[in-house]
Amino acid sequence: MPEGHIIHRLARELRSTLGTRPVEASSPQGRFASGASLIDGERLLDAEAWGKYLFAEFSGAQTLHIHLGLIGKLRRRPPDLPAGDTIRLRLSGGGVCWDLIGPARCDLISPTDRDEIIAGLGPDPLRRAARPEQMRERIRHSAAPIGALLLDQRVVAGIGNVYRAEILFTCGIDPHRPGRSLSEDELTLIWEETVRLMRIGRRLGRIVTTDPAEIGRPSGRMRDDERLYVYHREHCRRCGSRIETTSLGGRRIEHCPNHQR
Ligand SMILES: [Zn+2]
CATH class of the missing domain: 1.10.8.50 (Helicase, Ruva Protein; domain 3)
Known part of the structure; x- marks a missing residue:
């Protein structure tokens, strides 16, 4: 299972590769089709990690919540790679493509849901304000x-x-x-x-x-x-x-x- 250091790297890489431009979102596997349609065409405003949880804020007031769990992977890939049917979510923009495969969680959540998840977690040693x-x-x-x-x-x-x-x-x-x-x-x-x-x-x-x-x-x-x-x-x-x-x-x-x- 990826530990927190990997999730923090992913958050930073998502921000640096997808930030500021509209993002294309799709669910080649279909299991996240309705969620993907809500962030398709929106801009990534922020991405941050809290422990092993990844939160990505999109314009249009959408918060994407990802937990990779034991076998999940979020990988940067060449944009022209064919989308296989294991890909829960594909985010692309600016010549970059990110594929999410096999996550334990991938959903759109409300700010309240996000606060509740964070409230249940201990301090994250990689966050500056950790207590x-x-x-x-x-x-x-x-x-x-x-x-x-x-x-x-x-x-x-x-x-x-x-x-x-x-x-x-x-x-x-x-x-x-x-x-x-x-x-x-x-x-x-x-x-x-x-x-x-x-x-x-x-x-x-x-x-x-x-x-x-x-x-x-x-x-x-x-x-x-x-x-x-x-x-x-x-x-x-x-x-x-x-x-x-x-x-x-x-x-x-x-x-x-x-x-x-
Ligand atoms: Zn020893």
């Missing part, structure tokens, strides 16, 4: 394991399975610890590491958590087997300990028993 205090408060009062809490979008918005494992590694925190057992310093560290690592991800378009000093290569030039410490690895990339794998929040999580006690 980490909300996240801290929810973790402080929870007996749930921190590994599960970081995946809960009501606690913090945008973290997925890769980031939660890697953030807890760089913080040196065992994912099984109850939220309420974390110290104030640890809560501060989790937020700071989340912001730092997700900003790198947004800049590069992929998740890289390894410290460049350990590899001798900048983050943007690391190979796939160098860029993470614990996620989907057999051995900790820092100390070589055997990675422990458990299930938290309904998904598999890895941690290093040496670095995360």
Whole structure:
């Protein structure tokens, strides 16, 4: 599942490629035909991410809401590519074409719906005005394991399975610890590491958590087997300990028993 850094990149790319001109919208698959007809010919006024949710504001007072879910993709493609019948929504303009395939959600919503979705989400570490205090408060009062809490979008918005494992590694925190057992310093560290690592991800378009000093290569030039410490690895990339794998929040999580006690 794409994590928040990808949704923020998509919002920025939609703004820069489609902004200001009228957009052609269609639903080659047909499942979003009536929605597409309402934004066809309108201009994209803004696109923004909140966690894993993407909101695109069009002239004509239309708000498009997209959640990619587990298998959805929003991809920029050459405009002359034939539209296959898997494309829920195609947006094109200015020689650019965006195809949305397999989203969990794609609908037009009211400003009230949008506010309700956002009200249900925790702070997004990639938004400038994010308030980490909300996240801290929810973790402080929870007996749930921190590994599960970081995946809960009501606690913090945008973290997925890769980031939660890697953030807890760089913080040196065992994912099984109850939220309420974390110290104030640890809560501060989790937020700071989340912001730092997700900003790198947004800049590069992929998740890289390894410290460049350990590899001798900048983050943007690391190979796939160098860029993470614990996620989907057999051995900790820092100390070589055997990675422990458990299930938290309904998904598999890895941690290093040496670095995360
Ligand atoms: Zn280790």
